[in-house]
Each structure stands twice: as C-alpha cells, then as structure tokens.
Amino acid sequence: MAWLRERIPLDGDQLREMSNEPVPNHLKRWWFALGGTPAYLFIVQIVTGILLAFYYEPSPRTAYGSVKYITDTAAYGWYFRSVHKWGATLMIAAVILHQMRVFFTGAYRKPREINWLIGMCLLACTLGAGFTGYSLVYEQLSYWGTTVGANISASVPVVGPFMKAMMLGGDTYNERTLPRLFMVHAAILPAVMLGLITVHIALIRLQGVTEFQFKDEPADKPKTFPFFPDHFYTELSVGLVLMVLLSALATILPATLGPHADPLSTPEVIKPEWFF
Amino acid sequence: MMTPDDPESQPPPMGDNEPSSPSWLIGEVAATPAHAPDAAVEKIDRRDFLARATSVAMGASLVAVYGAFAAMAGRFLYPARPALKGWLYVADVAGFKRGASLSYTAPDGATVAIARPGEAGKVEDFIALSSTCPHLGCKVHWEGQNQRFFCPCHNGAFDPSGRAIAGPPQEAGQSLGKYPLRIDGGLLYIEVPLEGLPGPGEA
Numbered sequence: 001m002a003w004l005r006e007r008i009p010l011d012g013d014q015l016r017e018m019s020n021e022p023v024p025n026h027l028k029r030w031w032f033a034l035g036g037t038p039a040y041l042f043i044v045q046i047v048t049g050i051l052l053a054f055y056y057e058p059s060p061r062t063a064y065g066s067v068k069y070i071t072d073t074a075a076y077g078w079y080f081r082s083v084h085k086w087g088a089t090l091m092i093a094a095v096i097l098h099q100m101r102v103f104f105t106g107a108y109r110k111p112r113e114i115n116w117l118i119g120m121c122l123l124a125c126t127l128g129a130g131f132t133g134y135s136l137v138y139e140q141l142s143y144w145g146t147t148v149g150a151n152i153s154a155s156v157p158v159v160g161p162f163m164k165a166m167m168l169g170g171d172t173y174n175e176r177t178l179p180r181l182f183m184v185h186a187a188i189l190p191a192v193m194l195g196l197i198t199v200h201i202a203l204i205r206l207q208g209v210t211e212f213q214f215k216d217e218p219a220d221k222p223k224t225f226p227f228f229p230d231h232f233y234t235e236l237s238v239g240l241v242l243m244v245l246l247s248a249l250a251t252i253l254p255a256t257l258g259p260h261a262d263p264l265s266t267p268e269v270i271k272p273e274w275f276f
Numbered sequence: 277m278m279t280p281d282d283p284e285s286q287p288p289p290m291g292d293n294e295p296s297s298p299s300w301l302i303g304e305v306a307a308t309p310a311h312a313p314d315a316a317v318e319k320i321d322r323r324d325f326l327a328r329a330t331s332v333a334m335g336a337s338l339v340a341v342y343g344a345f346a347a348m349a350g351r352f353l354y355p356a357r358p359a360l361k362g363w364l365y366v367a368d369v370a371g372f373k374r375g376a377s378l379s380y381t382a383p384d385g386a387t388v389a390i391a392r393p394g395e396a397g398k399v400e401d402f403i404a405l406s407s408t409c410p411h412l413g414c415k416v417h418w419e420g421q422n423q424r425f426f427c428p429c430h431n432g433a434f435d436p437s438g439r440a441i442a443g444p445p446q447e448a449g450q451s452l453g454k455y456p457l458r459i460d461g462g463l464l465y466i467e468v469p470l471e472g473l474p475g476p477g478e479a
Contacts, residue, residue, distance in 0.1 A: 051349055054352075075348075075354070076348040240337050243345070
C-alpha cells in the first residue's frame with residue numbers, strides 16, 4: 001500500500017473532497033435522478049457496443065450475416081444485441097424526460113443557458129447514434145430507413161446535397177456506406193458525446209445544481225445533502241434497476257432480424273423508429 | 277442513510293454514564309470496570325442494523341448483476357463452437373500407385389501433401405502431411421530440387437515423411453502434422469477443417 005501511495009499521491013480525504021458535491025434536497029425525489037440515467041445508459045451502450053463490435057462486420061456482403069451470427073450463434077449474442085437495442089430506446093426516452101424536467105422547472109435559465117445547449121447537442125447525438133445504429137443491421141427496413149433519411153437530409157437548402165454525400169459516401173447507398181455509418185456510430189459519436197458529457201457535468205459542478213424549495217419542506221431544513229454516499233447510492237440503485245429492466249425487456253421482447261436488405265424492392269410497410 | 281450529524285450515530289460520551297459517582301472512586305472504578313461487558317458487546321439499534329443490511333444487500337446485488345453480466349460477456353467473446361471438420365473425397369485407391377503423391381487443397385485453402393509410401397492399399401499405406409509448420413504455424417512448401425518441405429519463417433526443413441531435418445523444428449524434435457485418412461469402398465477420404473479464410477482469388 002505504501003508503495004502505491006508513494007506513486008499515486010491520493011488519499012481518502014482528497015477523494016472525499018473531490019466527490020463532495022452538495023446535492024440539493026429535491027434530488028431525493030426519484031424524478032430528479034433523470035440526469036444520471038442517460039449517463040448510466042450511455043455506459044451500458046458503450047460496453048454492449050464494444051462487445052457487439054467484436055463480431056459485427058460493416059460491409060453490405062457481411063453485415064446482415066454477422067448480425068445473424070450474433071443473434072443466433074454467439075453465446076448470449078441475442079442478449080447483448082437486445083440490451084443494446086433497448087438501452088438505446090431507454091436512453092432516448094431518458095434524455096427527453098431529463099430535458100422536459102429541466103425545461104418545466106426553468107433550470108435552463110441564467111447562468112445555465114450554455115449547459116442547456118450542450119444538452120440539446122447531446123440529444124442530437126443520441127438521435128444520430130440511434131439512426132446510424134439501426135442502419136447497421138442491414139435488414140430491409142434499416143436499409144430503406146437510411147435511404148429515406150439520406151434523401152430527407154438532401155432536401156435541406158444549400159448544404160443538403162453535401163450532407164447526403166457525406167452520409168452515404170457517394171450519390172447513393174453503395175459499398176462504402178456501411179463502413180462510414182459504422183465509424184460514425186461506433187467512434188465519432190461516442191467520442192463527441194463523451195466530451196460533451198464531461199463538459200455538461202463540469203458545468204454542473206461549477207454552477208451547482210438548481211435548488212428548489214418544496215411546499216411540504218420546512219424552511220429551516222438543511223438545503224443540501226452530501227453526494228457521497230447518499231446520492232451515489234441512489235445512482236447505484238438506479239443502475240441496478242435499469243440493468244434488471246433492460247434484461248427483462250431483452251428477454252421478453254428480444255431484438256428481431258427482418259429480411260436481408262434488397263435495394264431493388266421497397267417493403268410495403270415502411271416507418272421510422274418511434275423516436276423519429 | 278446515516279450522516280455524521282445524526283445524533284444516533286454518535287457514541288455516548290465515555291465517563292458521563294455515572295455523573296453521581298464521587299470523585300475519590302474514579303481510581304477504583306477504573307481498576308474494576310463494572311460496565312466492561314456492556315462496552316465489549318457492540319450495541320446495534322434498529323437504524324444501524326437496517327443501514328448495514330441495506331449495504332450488504334446493495335453489495336450482493338452489485339456483485340450478482342454485474343458479475344453475471346461479466347460472465348456472459350466472457351462467454352460471448354469465447355468462440356461459439358470448435359472449428360467444423362468434415363471427411364472429403366481425395367482419390368480412388370486403385371488409381372493412386374505406390375510412390376505417387378498429390379497436392380490436395382482443403383476448403384480453407386491449406387495445401388496437404390498426400391503420398392502412398394506403402395503397397396498393400398490399406399489406410400496405413402497412405403500419408404497426408406499438413407502444410408502448417410509445427411514450430412509457429414507458418415505454411416511450408418515443397419522444394420523439389422532439395423526433396424524437402426521448407427518453412428520460410430525460421431528456415432525449418434522436413435524430409436518427405438514429414439520429419440524435421442533442420443531449423444527450430446528439428447531442435448524441438450517436431451514433425452509435420454498428419455491429417456486423418458480413411459478408406460471407404462475403395463475411395464480415399466481425408467478429414468479437414470471446413471472453415472477458414474480463403475486465399476486471394478478464391479473469395
């Protein structure tokens with residue numbers, strides 16, 4: 001221990017000092033733990049995404065087959081794929097709920113406008129990750145979803161055609177489209193989101209969490225409680241509940257695999273994911 | 277959750293238990309502490325007990341949930357099944373004369389040298405040599421002018437029967453691996469891996 005202490009000069013008191021963020025009392029209400037939920041789901045997505053990337057092969061010839069291999073052959077592949085899919089769904093829902101909470105409590109007002117904008121960027125990145133991730137499956141619906149999405153972005157004035165060409169790596173969906181979508185999904189968006197989340201949390205630490213006074217609270221009650229261990233335990237519990245919820249959803253409603261993408265025939269019923 | 281300002285978490289101040297004791301008794305009390313058994317047995321009130329039970333439950337849940345997840349992840353990353361193998365037709369035994377040899381290409385692209393050193397026509401009279409060097413897995417090739425198999429990675433060499441005659445394989449006493457052969461109805465079969473990466477031009 002002494003050997004380690006000499007090389008990493010950090011003791012318990014310093015750690016306590018670093019984590020000693022006073023948390024306003026209203027965060028004892030579960031409704032307000034919604035900021036930590038997308039952050040936790042982001043970690044779940046990173047972990048399951050790394051696992052899936054061990055088997056996923058981003059090319060039109062192999063993508064569908066590799067997703068099928070993950071789903072049918074690899075041990076617990078169906079579980080990790082389903083948790084990844086449900087994690088994305090819950091993450092988008094949690095981000096929107098968190099945004100609604102901040103909006104309706106007016107917590108975006110001065111001096112927190114920049115953090116609101118960073119949050120909006122995180123929402124856009126989350127939706128982008130959902131779009132690119134769904135494209136990677138290369139089944140009929142995901143293929144045509146990508147095609148339609150690219151053409152919608154092409155309708156944006158001035159920059160539209162450029163955006164579409166950047167997205168597809170050409171004028172139409174081609175051999176080089178999937179590797180491009182995969183890089184955006186698995187490297188660029190996660191890196192950007194990690195950076196934005198870091199700044200998002202840093203600004204919260206700098207400005208403190210907005211404090212609310214509820215009617216049923218006595219005025220002389222202390223307005224904050226320590227982050228560690230109280231709020232930390234809350235977040236741990238939220239994580240466990242989410243893990244159980246994700247596993248239950250993955251087991252009861254596992255991710256399915258539609259027919260292989262066919263660029264020559266559009267399916268009868270075609271609709272985007274619910275969050276679009 | 278317990279906090280430092282919680283009055284119940286503070287130990288009772290020592291020595292204040294018997295404020296009525298006369299001061300001249302202090303030495304005697306210290307010598308024979310009447311309340312020692314009480315102090316030795318740790319008192320746990322309901323709040324303390326619940327706090328500890330919750331911590332234990334939390335720890336157990338964390339280990340169970342993330343432990344199970346990690347175990348599943350490990351199983352997911354380990355190959356799902358052993359490499360597929362199968363028996364494939366090589367040649368007609370009658371047409372494969374003694375002393376003859378042929379080069380066989382397995383589905384994974386590996387070349388196998390098959391020879392018939394024996395006369396009788398039983399399976400023992402045939403030999404199928406792997407082209408994978410037993411040293412570190414490079415591919416050997418046949419050098420007709422030297423009558424040997426040669427491995428370019430570390431200059432290993434093998435005689436026509438597969439025995440190492442030079443390089444690291446000889447020092448380690450290794451031979452080229454042999455594929456299982458079978459004769460069925462006058463036909464020669466070989467057991468080879470069915471999965472593998474195709475070579476250039478075979479994709």
